[in-house]
Amino acid sequence: MTLPWTKPARERVSKIDDEVAVGEDLRFQQAWWRFERSVWIFFVLLLALDLAGVFGRGPVANAEARSADGAVDLRYERIERSGTPSVMTVSLAANAVQSPDTAELFVSESIVGALGARRIIPQPAATRVTANGLTYRFPIGGAPARVRIELEPSTPGVFAFELGVPGRPPLRARVLVVP
Amino acid sequence: MGTVLRTIAGYVLLLLTVRVLSRRPGGQLTLYEFVIVFLIGGTVIAATVGDDHSVTNCSMAIITVGLLHRAVSWGKERSSRFAAVIDGTPLVLIRRGEWQNATLRHAHVDAQDIMAAARAKGIASVREIEYAILERNGSISLLVHRGPPE
Numbered sequence: 001m002t003l004p005w006t007k008p009a010r011e012r013v014s015k016i017d018d019e020v021a022v023g024e025d026l027r028f029q030q031a032w033w034r035f036e037r038s039v040w041i042f043f044v045l046l047l048a049l050d051l052a053g054v055f056g057r058g059p060v061a062n063a064e065a066r067s068a069d070g071a072v073d074l075r076y077e078r079i080e081r082s083g084t085p086s087v088m089t090v091s092l093a094a095n096a097v098q099s100p101d102t103a104e105l106f107v108s109e110s111i112v113g114a115l116g117a118r119r120i121i122p123q124p125a126a127t128r129v130t131a132n133g134l135t136y137r138f139p140i141g142g143a144p145a146r147v148r149i150e151l152e153p154s155t156p157g158v159f160a161f162e163l164g165v166p167g168r169p170p171l172r173a174r175v176l177v178v179p
Numbered sequence: 180m181g182t183v184l185r186t187i188a189g190y191v192l193l194l195l196t197v198r199v200l201s202r203r204p205g206g207q208l209t210l211y212e213f214v215i216v217f218l219i220g221g222t223v224i225a226a227t228v229g230d231d232h233s234v235t236n237c238s239m240a241i242i243t244v245g246l247l248h249r250a251v252s253w254g255k256e257r258s259s260r261f262a263a264v265i266d267g268t269p270l271v272l273i274r275r276g277e278w279q280n281a282t283l284r285h286a287h288v289d290a291q292d293i294m295a296a297a298r299a300k301g302i303a304s305v306r307e308i309e310y311a312i313l314e315r316n317g318s319i320s321l322l323v324h325r326g327p328p329e
Contacts, residue, residue, distance in 0.1 A: 016274065016310075017274070017275060020310055020312075020322065022269050022271060022310075022312055023268060023269055024268055024270060024271050024312075025263060025268045026270075026282075028260075028263050028268060029267070029268060029285070030285075032264075032267065033285045036199045039199045040199065043196075083229055083230065179185075
């Protein structure tokens with residue numbers, strides 16, 4: 001007896017050779033195997049790009065820049081990863097040093113904010129808040145002086161920054177932060 | 180918010196990666212497949228929760244995975260095509276006593292796998308098998324000849 005909430009069991013799975021209900025869909029499977037192959041090629045490509053540094057942490061990501069007057073040399077990573085530490089190295093030439101034992105460096109707000117500056121080495125002797133950023137004063141033992149800024153961006157995006165010696169043309173660059 | 184998005188991305192990537200790995204004939208994990216499970220699992224966890232190990236963050240990630248799993252199950256019930264994308268379809272490896280070589284090659288199954296399944300069912304020779312089917316869960320179903328083998 002068929003009750004109102006039941007129905008007779010009918011064949012819902014396709015048969016092969018009209019006798020075995022398997023539900024094989026060979027056409028779909030062949031398309032899937034082609035897709036599988038393209039996914040593996042894509043994965044290998046991704047790994048190759050990663051090794052090259054296209055997603056940060058590799059030769060493509062490393063960048064250098066120099067200010068127009070040669071006062072500031074910068075080594076940084078043009079491609080960063082969010083939540084991952086990196087180091088930006090600023091070298092100040094002799095013509096950037098204000099006095100024999102002091103150097104000043106201006107960094108835009110984006111270095112402290114979006115790019116997440118965590119630590120500056122050497123420790124600045126003084127920090128001054130200026131328009132659109134901060135100016136640090138460092139005690140130095142002579143030129144060239146080297147300052148390391150440890151970064152750890154927290155959000156993905158493209159962030160422009162500038163840094164330089166106060167009173168001289170700043171160095172401008174962009175950093176792509178990938179997730 | 181970030182955890183939920185990272186969890187969704189991790190789930191989709193993990194699903195795709197595991198799906199494009201071939202089905203293991205026999206339906207059981209071998210030791211080297213355990214390595215994949217633990218390594219991928221650990222890596223995805225690290226990327227998903229990041230450096231926020233709070234109960235709140237981990238709870239959100241767990242709930243997101245649960246909801247995603249439920250959504251995938253719902254999609255499989257509603258659409259046989261979606262179910263085929265997620266789980267694949269059964270594959271006929273031996274049909275009327277004949278090896279389906281193209282399918283065997285693509286599914287990375289060899290005669291040893293089929294005979295292992297056959298022996299487990301007390302079948303001593305491949306000539307007794309009329310149909311061998313690689314199921315969606317990786318197990319191999321065998322149907323023997325109804326009459327005596329040729």
